[in-house]
Amino acid sequence: MIHARGLGRRFGNKRVLAGLDLDVDRGDFLLVTGANGSGKTTLLRLIAGLIAPTAGQLEVDLDRSRLGFLGHDPLVYRELTPLENLDLYGRLYRIPERRERAGMLLERFGLWAARNESTSALSRGMLQRLALSRALLHEPDLLLLDEPFAALDAAGAELLLGELERAVPGRTIVLSSHQPERLAGRPTSRLALAAA
Amino acid sequence: MTGYLADVAALARKDLLVELRSRDTVPAMLLFVVGALVVFHFALPDDSSGLAAAGMLWIALLFTALLALVRSFVAEREGAVIDGLILAPCDRSAIWLGKTLSVVAFLIFAEAVALPAFALFYEPVSWELVAGVALADIGIASVGTLLGAMAAAARARELLLPLLFLPLAIPLVVGGVGATLAEDPARYLGFLALYDLIFAILSWASFEYVVTE
Numbered sequence: 001m002i003h004a005r006g007l008g009r010r011f012g013n014k015r016v017l018a019g020l021d022l023d024v025d026r027g028d029f030l031l032v033t034g035a036n037g038s039g040k041t042t043l044l045r046l047i048a049g050l051i052a053p054t055a056g057q058l059e060v061d062l063d064r065s066r067l068g069f070l071g072h073d074p075l076v077y078r079e080l081t082p083l084e085n086l087d088l089y090g091r092l093y094r095i096p097e098r099r100e101r102a103g104m105l106l107e108r109f110g111l112w113a114a115r116n117e118s119t120s121a122l123s124r125g126m127l128q129r130l131a132l133s134r135a136l137l138h139e140p141d142l143l144l145l146d147e148p149f150a151a152l153d154a155a156g157a158e159l160l161l162g163e164l165e166r167a168v169p170g171r172t173i174v175l176s177s178h179q180p181e182r183l184a185g186r187p188t189s190r191l192a193l194a195a196a
Numbered sequence: 197m198t199g200y201l202a203d204v205a206a207l208a209r210k211d212l213l214v215e216l217r218s219r220d221t222v223p224a225m226l227l228f229v230v231g232a233l234v235v236f237h238f239a240l241p242d243d244s245s246g247l248a249a250a251g252m253l254w255i256a257l258l259f260t261a262l263l264a265l266v267r268s269f270v271a272e273r274e275g276a277v278i279d280g281l282i283l284a285p286c287d288r289s290a291i292w293l294g295k296t297l298s299v300v301a302f303l304i305f306a307e308a309v310a311l312p313a314f315a316l317f318y319e320p321v322s323w324e325l326v327a328g329v330a331l332a333d334i335g336i337a338s339v340g341t342l343l344g345a346m347a348a349a350a351r352a353r354e355l356l357l358p359l360l361f362l363p364l365a366i367p368l369v370v371g372g373v374g375a376t377l378a379e380d381p382a383r384y385l386g387f388l389a390l391y392d393l394i395f396a397i398l399s400w401a402s403f404e405y406v407v408t409e
Contacts, residue, residue, distance in 0.1 A: 075280030
């Protein structure tokens with residue numbers, strides 16, 4: 001599903017990724033680890049197509065409508081409510097019965113009571129739960145999760161682990177984390193990045 | 197096509213809802229345009245002509261529009277929401293069209309106050325002026341939304357947008373003032389319509405390249 005050869009990315013004079021070869025098959029669970037600045041976020045943004053490589057080749061055999069992305073930012077409007085945010089994304093992703101799907105995810109991630117509150121009033125942890133709901137809204141085939149445990153409390157982390165456990169046939173997951181011990185045995189492969 | 201228009205409607209509705217909740221842009225536009233017209237009223241000599249007043253009105257409208265354009269992608273920049281929109285499977289030009297429609301709506305709000313204020317301080321509002329303003333709104337929003345998206349990615353965005361926008365807005369001022377004052381306003385209204393058509397197509401087609409690398 002994901003094939004990279006000699007993949008590299010520079011930001012100005014700073015080389016963040018260099019000469020990366022990578023193959024991820026459908027259904028794989030790839031854990032990406034590495035120190036700060038080693039290029040984990042850059043790799044996930046490259047795979048998502050949010051930035052372009054400056055060296056090498058990257059192929060992702062997937063329509064972008066089947067990709068779910070959780071980054072450092074929640075990608076939601078602060079002025080809208082959680083329900084309105086998910087409804088907007090549901091429309092753009094053309095999800096049938098989007099309201100039911102949004103309601104189900106908000107309930108699953110413990111946000112149902114806050115569904116009509118302003119998103120700007122949510123705590124960092126609740127925002128992360130909303131971001132997870134957004135990333136999972138369209139039941140993606142490829143899930144890119146960049147530090148998904150950040151800001152989550154123990155209950156939130158359990159919900160995330162439960163979601164990762166949930167059997168979705170053929171779902172590919174690429175997850176970067178500084179806390180690989182939380183995933184105990186779930187990833188099928190591991191990529192350790194070193195600063196370029 | 198229905199899906200495309202539904203995306204545009206959803207995105208424009210979202211912008212109006214965001215503005216309704218935050219009230220960041222339209223109140224500032226209203227205060228600015230009325231304030232500018234009052235200042236111009238006292239700045240112009242008593243015996244100044246209607247030509248000068250019309251010119252002042254167009255300057256006030258243009259700078260009021262800049263306020264809307266500078267803020268047009270603030271909500272998308274905060275929390276990197278633009279990434280979420282880019283990842284969504286909708287046509288990226290729908291993002292531009294939805295934003296352009298919401299900017300036009302903000303401009304109409306401001307002008308609904310500015311034109312009566314102009315009539316109060318200076319001279320009656322003619323149908324040629326209203327037609328010119330309506331056509332200029334489309335051009336301002338089309339070009340300004342594209343440039344607003346470009347500037348949003350830059351560090352000095354508040355400086356960059358006026359520098360990019362004002363040169364491209366000169367034809368709009370020429371057409372608008374001409375439509376207001378010339379004996380043959382149809383010629384200038386046609387010029388504005390042509391400007392709108394060309395720049396709307398260019399902006400619609402190039403938006404995808406502006407928001408992606």
